[in-house]
Amino acid sequence: MFFASDNSGPAAPQVMDALAQANDGYAMGYGADALSRDVVARLRALFEAPDAAVYLVPTGTAGNVLALSCLCPPYATIFCSPVAHIHEDECNGPEFYTGGAKLTLVGDSDRMTPDNLRRAIAAEETRGVHGPKRGPVSITQVTERGNVYTLAELRALSDVAREFGLPVHLDGARFANACAKLGCSPADMTWKAGVDVAVFGGTKNGCLGVEAVLFFDARQAEGFEHRRKRGAHLFSKHRYLAAQMDAYLRDDLWLDLAQRANARCDALVQGLRGAGIEIENDTHANMVFFRAPRALHRAAMAQGAVYHIWGAEDGPQDEIVTGRLVCDWSQSAEAVTQFVETLRAAR
Amino acid sequence: MFFASDNSGPAAPQVMDALAQANDGYAMGYGADALSRDVVARLRALFEAPDAAVYLVPTGTAGNVLALSCLCPPYATIFCSPVAHIHEDECNGPEFYTGGAKLTLVGDSDRMTPDNLRRAIAAEETRGVHGPKRGPVSITQVTERGNVYTLAELRALSDVAREFGLPVHLDGARFANACAKLGCSPADMTWKAGVDVAVFGGTKNGCLGVEAVLFFDARQAEGFEHRRKRGAHLFSKHRYLAAQMDAYLRDDLWLDLAQRANARCDALVQGLRGAGIEIENDTHANMVFFRAPRALHRAAMAQGAVYHIWGAEDGPQDEIVTGRLVCDWSQSAEAVTQFVETLRAAR
C-alpha cells in the first residue's frame, strides 16, 4: 500500500534493459551519439513536429526552468497556478534560471480559468516599467491536485495567452497520464492546443530520470543548449538518458505505463467512493485527493499504508484532512483493494 | 492642484543651498570625503545607534534591494504586503539583487497583521528544500495605501519575525512622514520596534535623490559595500549625496518638511470629509485615497487637478474609482482649498 509518490516505484524493466543494452562499447559524449540523435527524431515523430527543437534533461525541474528561461526575460513575470510545481516545489528554480523573473499566481486553485488568467495578465504592465513585463503562461498537466485539463480547457487558456502575445509552457511531469486519460495524441495536447514548449516527463512514469523538452517553434529554443550546459544539466554520458527515452517511446511504452497507473487510480477512486469517502479532484489521472478524519488516516497508516497528508501529523483526531494517493505503473490491484478495505474497516 | 506624487515637487531650498556649498574645491571620491563621513556620524546620532552601519544610495529602490540582498539568500523568500513597493513597483529588483529570491505576499491589504504574517511564515519551509527558506519580513511605513502602522503594530509584526528568527526590513520611503505622524523618534520606529534594517528616505521629502540605509547590527551589513558597487550605486562624486542628507538632517529639516506635508494632507482629509467624500485609508500621513465617481475625477482634472486614479481612464461616468492625492513639503494651503472647492462644486 505504497501511494506516496510516482517517484517511489521501480523503473520499468524495458527501461532497465535499454540501459544495459546501451552500455556497450564507446559512444561520443554530450548527445553526439547515434542513440541520442535517434531519440530526437523519434520524439519529433511522436509529436508530429518535424521541426521541433528537442532536448533531454535529467529532471522535470530542469526541463521546466530551462524552458522558462528561454521564454521569459529576467524583468518579466510567469503566470501560473498558486499550487504549480514551479511555484511551490522548485525552490526558486524559475527565479534562478530566468535571472530574477517573478511568478504571478493566477486564481486560487490548481486549474487556471480563462477568466482569471485574463484578469491576471491584464493587471500586469499597467504600471509601465514599474512592474514586470508580461511573460509566459505556464500550465501544469496533470495539475498538482490531480485534475486533468480537457483539450478545450487547454485551448481556452492558450487562446488567452495568444491574445496578449504570450508563449505557453506545459509542465508535463505527468504528461503521459494526462494523455492516457484524455485519449488524445501528444500533438493534440501540445501544439495543436496552443502550447509552445512542453516538458514530456519520463521520470514519474517508469524511467530512472529523463525528461524531454520540446520547442515546437525551434526559434524559441535559442540559447537552450548553452543554458542547459551552464545549468550543469548536459550529461556527458548522454546515451544513458537517450536509452531510457528510447525504451520509453518504443511500442508506446510511455502510454502503456500511464494507462496502467491510471487504471489503478480509477480503481482507487471507485473503491473510495464506494466506501463513501469524499474525493477532492473532480477529474483524475493517476492521483486522488481524498478527505477523511485524521483518525482514519492514522488507522490506515498503522496498517501499513504509505502516503502524504496535507497538514500537520499531530492535529485533532476528528479534523478532516486531505490525503494524496499516487499510482505509478507498478502499482498492484491487490494494494488498491487492500487499501480500500483498510479504510472501510477503519471507519 | 498638483497631487500626483511626492516626487513631483521641487527640492527644499536648504538642500539646494547645501549642494551649492558642497560644490567647492576638491574632495576624494566614493564617500572618502569629510562631508560623507560626517553625515554617517549624524545619522547614527539621529537614530541613537552609534554602532550602526550606514550607507547612502541615490534611490529608494536601491536602498530596498541592496538591504534585502544582505538579508536574504537567493533560495529564500521575503514576506511583504501584496501592494508593497518592493513587489509592485521595483520591476523584479528584489528578485534581481537577491539572485532569485521569491516574495511571499501576506494578507490582502497594505497592512500586514501579526496573524496573517505568522500564517504566511508558518506555511513556508513545511516543504523542506522543495520550497524556499524563510527570509526577511519587509514592512512599508507609510504603506502604499497611505496608512501608518502604530509603534505597537510594528512591534507586533517584528515580534512574529523574531519568533521565527527572521530579520525585519523597513521600507521607509516616507519614513519622515510616518515619524511626524506618530510623533516618535527614528529610534522608536526602527530598532526599538524590532527593525533590523531601515531605509530612511530623503527623495520624496525635499531632496533630489538620496536615501540612507541603516543596519542596526553592523554584522548584517556584510557585503553591502561590494553589493552597492556592483549594483552601480556607489556615487563617485559622493559629496553630492552627502550634502543633500546633511541639509536634510540639519535643524531637523527632514521632520519639518514632513510635518508640512502631513499638515496639508490633514487639511485635504478634513476638506474631503466635510464634502462628504469617502476616504479609504483610516490613518494617513501625507497621502489620501478617496472614492468618487469617475465623472467627479474628470471634472476635477478638467479644472486643473493632477493626480492618479486607480483604474482605467475611460470607464463609465458613474463608476466609483479611487483617486490618490499625495502632498509633499511644497504643497500650498491654497491648492488644498482650491481642490476641495473644486470637488464640492463638481458634485
Added chain:
Amino acid sequence: MFFASDNSGPAAPQVMDALAQANDGYAMGYGADALSRDVVARLRALFEAPDAAVYLVPTGTAGNVLALSCLCPPYATIFCSPVAHIHEDECNGPEFYTGGAKLTLVGDSDRMTPDNLRRAIAAEETRGVHGPKRGPVSITQVTERGNVYTLAELRALSDVAREFGLPVHLDGARFANACAKLGCSPADMTWKAGVDVAVFGGTKNGCLGVEAVLFFDARQAEGFEHRRKRGAHLFSKHRYLAAQMDAYLRDDLWLDLAQRANARCDALVQGLRGAGIEIENDTHANMVFFRAPRALHRAAMAQGAVYHIWGAEDGPQDEIVTGRLVCDWSQSAEAVTQFVETLRAAR
C-alpha cells in the same frame, strides 16, 4: 595640486545653475517631464542619430552594465582590455547585470589591437556549448591608462567585431576628453566608427552624476527601460538628471570643459617632459601616467600634491613607480606649474 581624479573637482557652474532652475514647480516623475524629453532630442541631434534610443543614468558603471546587459546573454562573453573599467573597477557589475556572463581579456595592455581582438574572438566558441558564446566587444575611450584610440583604430576594432557579427560597446566615461583630443564629432567617434552603443559621460567632466546611454539601433535597446528600473537606476526626480545633461549640452559645454581639462594635461605633459620625466601613455587626453622613483612621489606629496601611485606606498625609495595625474575642467594653470616645479625641485 589636486590630480587624484576627475571625480574630485566641483561641478561646473552652468550645471549647478541648471539644477537650480529646474527646481521650480511640479514635474512628472521618471522621465515624463518636458526637460527629460527635450534632452533626449538634443542628444539625438548632437550624435546625428535621430532614431537612437537614449537614456540617462546616474553613474558610468550603470551606463556600462545596463548597456552590456542588453547586448550580452548570460551564456556569452564580453571582449575587453585587461585594464578595462568594466573588468577592474565595477566589482563584477557586468557579471551581475548580464546574469553571469564572462569577460574575456584581450591582449595585455589598455589598447586592444585588431590582431589580438581577432585572436581572442576566434578562440571562443571553438568548444561548442562547453564554453561561452561570443558576445559584445567593449572599448574604453579614453583608456584607463590615458591613451586615446584614433578613429582609424576604433574602426579597425569594430570591423573585427563585425566580422564575427558582434556588437560594439563604447565605455565613454571620458568621451568628451577623447572627442576634444581627436577633434571629431560624437558621431565620428561612435556609429560612424562602428560603435553600436555608447555611454556619453558627464560625471567626470563637470556634472554631479549623469551619463547618457545611446543605442544607435534602437532595437538593441529592447528591455533597457525595464533593466534600468529593476537595477534601481530610474530616478523618480528625473528632471535633476536631465537638467545636468541639458546644461552640459548647451553651447557645447561638454566640449569646452573637456578642452580645458585636456589643455591642463597638455601643460602637465610638456612640463614633465621638460623636466626629463618619463611618461607612459603615448597619447593623452586628460590623464598622464609618469614614472619616477618613490622618493620623488613622496617629496611631491609632502609638498601637497595629491594623486594616486600604482603600487604600495611603503616600498623602497629608489623603486620606480607610476603616478597618475588626472585633470578635470577646474584644474588651474597655477597648480600645473606648481606641480612641475615641485617635481623639478625635488629631483
Added chain:
Amino acid sequence: MFFASDNSGPAAPQVMDALAQANDGYAMGYGADALSRDVVARLRALFEAPDAAVYLVPTGTAGNVLALSCLCPPYATIFCSPVAHIHEDECNGPEFYTGGAKLTLVGDSDRMTPDNLRRAIAAEETRGVHGPKRGPVSITQVTERGNVYTLAELRALSDVAREFGLPVHLDGARFANACAKLGCSPADMTWKAGVDVAVFGGTKNGCLGVEAVLFFDARQAEGFEHRRKRGAHLFSKHRYLAAQMDAYLRDDLWLDLAQRANARCDALVQGLRGAGIEIENDTHANMVFFRAPRALHRAAMAQGAVYHIWGAEDGPQDEIVTGRLVCDWSQSAEAVTQFVETLRAAR
C-alpha cells in the same frame, strides 16, 4: 582505438548490477531512502571525515558550481588555472551559480604554483570595493592537461589560500585517477592537504553519472541543499544515484577502475616514448598529451584511432599539433598496442 574521452566508455558491470538491484520495490524520494543514507555514511568513512556534509549530484559540473556557490559570494572572485574546467568547459556555470562572481586566472599553465597563486590573490582587493573580494581557490586534480599535483604541491597551494583566509575547492572529476597515481588515501588528497570541499567524481570512472560533493567543515555547506534543489539537481529517484555510488565504493571499485585506466595510460606513454614521440605532460594519470605533425594524426585517425587534437583539423600537414588520449577503465591492452603500432608505422 577509442581514446576520445573517459566519458565515452561503458559503465562498469558492478555499477550496472547495482542499478538493477536497487530497482526493486518502493523507496522514498529525494535522498530519503536507506541506500542514499548509507552511501553518505560510507563516503564519510572512506574520507575519514565523520562530520563531513556529503551530497550526490549527477554531473561533475553540478558538483563544482554548487560547491563554489557555497564558498563564493557574488561579489568575489575564484582563483583557478586558465585551463580549468570551471573556466573553459562549464559555459559560465560558476558565474551563474554564484550569482555573478568572476574567475581570476592564475599563471599560464594547467598547474598553479604557490608563487603565481600568491601574486594573483595579492593583486585582488587592492582596489577596495572597486574590484571583487578574494574568493575560493579552485584546484583541478588531475589537471585538464593530464598532470597530477603531488601532495606537497597541493599543500603548498592550500597554504597560500590559508594565508589569505580563503577556502579551497578541489575539482576531482578524475579524483580516483589522481589518488591511484599518488598511492595516497582520499583523506590525504583532500582535508589533510588543506582542501575544504572536494568533488569526488564517478562519472568518468565507470559510473553512468554520479559525483559526490564533500564539505569537510559542514558549516561551509550552508544552503547547499536548497541550492541543489533550485539548480534542479536534486534527483527524485535518488536511489539510482546512490546505487551507482554504492557500487563504486564497494570493494574499492573506484580505485580498481582508476588503476586499470592508469595502467593503460602508462602503457601508452611508454609506447609513445619508445616511438620517439614527444609527450607534453610531465606526469600523468589516465591522460596523455602528445605532439606530432598533423599528417601523423591524420594517418592514425584514418586507421581508426579516435581522439581529439588541439587545433584546427584542416591545417598544414607538417604543423605540429597536440593530441589528447584518454583511457578509462574499459580500455584494452590491445587497443593501446595497436595505437602505438599505428603511430610507429605511420611515421
